[in-house]
Amino acid sequence: MAPQVDAARLWRRLGEMAEIGATPGGGVHRLALSDEDRLGRDLFRSWCDAAGLETSIDALGNMFARRAGTQADAPPVLIGSHLDSQPMGGRFDGALGVLAALEVVETLNDEGVTTRYPIEVVNWTNEEGSRFPPAMVSSGVFAGVFGLDYALELADASGRTMGGELERIGYAGPDSVGGRNIKASFELHIEQGPLLELAGATIGVVTGVQGARWYDVRIAGVGTHAGPVPMSQRRDPVRGTARIVDRLFEIVQEFDDDARLAVGEIRPHPGSRNTVPGHVDFTVDMRHPVDFALSDLDAELRVLVAEVTQEMELDGHVEQIWHSPTVNFASECVDAVRTATEGFGYEGMDVFSGAGHDSVYLQRICPTAMIFIPCEGGVSHAESESITPEDAGSGANVLLHAALELAGPHR
Ligand SMILES: [Zn+2]
Numbered sequence: 001m002a003p004q005v006d007a008a009r010l011w012r013r014l015g016e017m018a019e020i021g022a023t024p025g026g027g028v029h030r031l032a033l034s035d036e037d038r039l040g041r042d043l044f045r046s047w048c049d050a051a052g053l054e055t056s057i058d059a060l061g062n063m064f065a066r067r068a069g070t071q072a073d074a075p076p077v078l079i080g081s082h083l084d085s086q087p088m089g090g091r092f093d094g095a096l097g098v099l100a101a102l103e104v105v106e107t108l109n110d111e112g113v114t115t116r117y118p119i120e121v122v123n124w125t126n127e128e129g130s131r132f133p134p135a136m137v138s139s140g141v142f143a144g145v146f147g148l149d150y151a152l153e154l155a156d157a158s159g160r161t162m163g164g165e166l167e168r169i170g171y172a173g174p175d176s177v178g179g180r181n182i183k184a185s186f187e188l189h190i191e192q193g194p195l196l197e198l199a200g201a202t203i204g205v206v207t208g209v210q211g212a213r214w215y216d217v218r219i220a221g222v223g224t225h226a227g228p229v230p231m232s233q234r235r236d237p238v239r240g241t242a243r244i245v246d247r248l249f250e251i252v253q254e255f256d257d258d259a260r261l262a263v264g265e266i267r268p269h270p271g272s273r274n275t276v277p278g279h280v281d282f283t284v285d286m287r288h289p290v291d292f293a294l295s296d297l298d299a300e301l302r303v304l305v306a307e308v309t310q311e312m313e314l315d316g317h318v319e320q321i322w323h324s325p326t327v328n329f330a331s332e333c334v335d336a337v338r339t340a341t342e343g344f345g346y347e348g349m350d351v352f353s354g355a356g357h358d359s360v361y362l363q364r365i366c367p368t369a370m371i372f373i374p375c376e377g378g379v380s381h382a383e384s385e386s387i388t389p390e391d392a393g394s395g396a397n398v399l400l401h402a403a404l405e406l407a408g409p410h411r
Pocket of ligand 1: 082094189
């Protein structure tokens with residue numbers, strides 16, 4: 001099927017981007033709005049300039065590199081993902097989607113293909129949310145889910161804000177965030193799970209994204225010296241935390257096969273080896289493709305914390321800091337992905353995303369879909385994250401033809 005992307009050029013650029021924030025284990029450490037993020041943005045920007053694209057930057061540092069269409073004032077088709085990474089993360093999560101989108105417009109340039117609607121290659125700021133929680137915040141503001149000030153005031157662990165860091169790295173742009181018409185949106189991404197690999201499929205036709213809830217939980221007891229106080233006299237929040245976390249894993253595992261739980265951070269305070277901590281903070285991330293099931297899990301968590309803290313004479317506090325409901329992508333975009341997959345003769349399968357993506361928020365304001373390619377062992381958010389050049393090229397080809405379908409080739 002013509003046109004086709006230059007898979008070698010895409011792979012070369014993925015390698016160049018991965019040198020920025022490269023880690024010894026072969027991954028990248030390119031946290032949102034860090035110096036490494038700035039360098040990654042600069043490199044991306046230089047490629048967009050060389051491709052003749054017009055790049056604009058909004059107040060949250062979201063970058064839009066535009067290839068004009070033939071119809072004046074037509075809304076753009078957005079294609080892209082994010083260039084920030086997890087701490088010690090992988091080189092393909094996000095970067096693949098941005099650089100494959102750039103490869104799409106390079107291919108259109110090379111082949112002299114014009115489209116009716118403009119195509120914009122986008123790099124969303126702070127998709128990961130690991131430095132500035134929550135995740136996907138800038139696409140969220142773009143889609144009207146959060147206010148701009150809320151995002152600008154988000155702070156990292158050292159108290160630095162997104163607004164301040166955007167200024168510091170020179171990516172606080174002049175454009176307002178969102179509030180414009182978008183024709184459609186596509187995002188190519190690694191699957192971050194094992195289903196495609198297990199099925200021997202090349203392309204995941206993503207029909208939706210499962211819901212997620214994030215919590216901050218605090219278990220408070222009485223801090224004291226590790227030695228003098230008898231065990232029976234202690235109100236130790238670590239013991240309560242251990243019991244809650246262990247039972248919560250049992251609850252989620254027994255709930256059904258689709259329920260997911262991660263406890264990614266556990267912090268005793270003050271954090272000293274010869275001190276019983278006064279309190280423990282930990283995070284909970286629960287997911288499910290069905291919204292009411294996730295509501296049930298929410299209730300289970302709250303009851304569990306109440307029960308355990310009562311029986312152990314501790315104080316428990318559960319705060320939900322984020323809720324992303326289940327998303328179903330637009331059929332016109334999903335169909336475009338499926339048609340492109342079949343056109344190339346790639347082995348495709350319908351999948352539901354287990355991870356959140358910027359596309360979750362884009363779907364609120366425009367028809368949206370995603371394309372997955374396999375990653376080795378389903379591993380992501382780790383230095384060992386790995387894909388093949390062939391799969392990257394296949395994914396970019398599907399992105400190209402799905403975007404062309406919605407951007408309307410000028411005949
Ligand atoms: Zn990602």
